[in-house]
Amino acid sequence: MEDFFQKLMELGGPLLLGAGTTVAITIASLLVAIVLGLSLALIRLLGILPVNWLISTYVEIFRNTPVLAQIFIIYFSLPYLGINIGPFPAAVIGLGLNGGAVLCEVFRAGLNAIHHGQREAALAVGMTPWMSLRYIMLPQTWRITLPPLGNYAIALLKDTAVVSAIAAPEIMFWARNLVTSTFQTTFVYILAALIYFCLSFPLARLVEQFERRQRAWQ
């Protein structure tokens, strides 16, 4: 038993360090994805056709290719064009671009779900288009998009595991390193899975609770 705790302390430390990086990558790429996704969804509302085609192309490409391929292209291929970036920025850019495509669709669905009368009414009482967006459309969109946004955040948290492939020092990266140095294969990988679970489970409960409250509200 004492042996077990010693092992836990020894192997848990680096993994928790990795968990910090995992959380940092998740939050940074979530921010990139939200800003990008919301901007694109709003630009789409302007209805400029060539721009909309460009956005659709971006969304289709990033939603129909593996995130690992996207990250590899960014990390291994950009140096070929003379742009060198570290694994952490590469991970955030890759996951952020991928998430931007996912969230663009989420926000679009949210904006579409609001009755057009809302916007018309806001404009009729003399609000500027910007004010109608800011005070009427977005607050309502936010309520609709929060559950899928939460689900996306959970998916993103799990997707960060793949950036271990470009040696970003997150949980899976540390787990692989620990395995090569200590040979505690089973223990390390179970511990890594457990840490991911401890991170994602509370998030999942939060999303669930919000969904339930929203259903009651409707």
Add this chain to the structure above:
Amino acid sequence: MINELREFLAIYAENWADWGPQIYAAIWVTIKLTVVSFAIAIVLGLCLALGKLSPLKVVRAFCTGYIEVARGVPALAILFLLYFGLVPLGIVFDAFTAGAIGLGMSAAGYIAEVFRAGIEAIHKGQREAALSVGMTPAMTFRHIILPQAMRIILPPLLNMVIILLKDTSICSLISTEELMLRAKDLAMMSFLPMHLFLLAGVLYFALAWPLSIITRKVEKMMQRGRRQTFGIN
């Protein structure tokens, strides 16, 4: 610009004799991996969904627990655990088997929730009516519940195929000989990472995009059907 593009494409033409056969073989493995893991996920997911609706508390608790864990842990962690983590216990899978089982086990958590939502959406009067005309529970499920639930289940199920197809790429990290690993190996050998990863991206897109279009079509079809039934009711 055009010259550069021509040069860029010329490299594919130059190397295609070498890359082509390897890439074809790897695509085939990716497709097989997708199909096998999807089959595992469907069977396991259906069992879990039924288990979660079971009257037995132990079965319910186990299935709920499994679903939560499968949904809370990255597929990559499950793959590593299966492929590397079980070796000290004497359980050794080859990379393809570990990949297919791992992805299947991971996806089963989602598919179970999809099935459960579909089954629960069917009015319980349907089941009671079927039982009261003398159908067995198995017949009720097979002939009454499942066909109706399919309408709700099918679009997310098709979506899952696309997700699995994309997720097979992470099996490259446990050295399954699929498209991503082949692209990576060839990139390392030829020092042409941009060409090979772009090629891999294009090929994944070529596989996933038609599926996306079909999924969207099916989604629309199913919605149309639902509106009609609401009209009748």
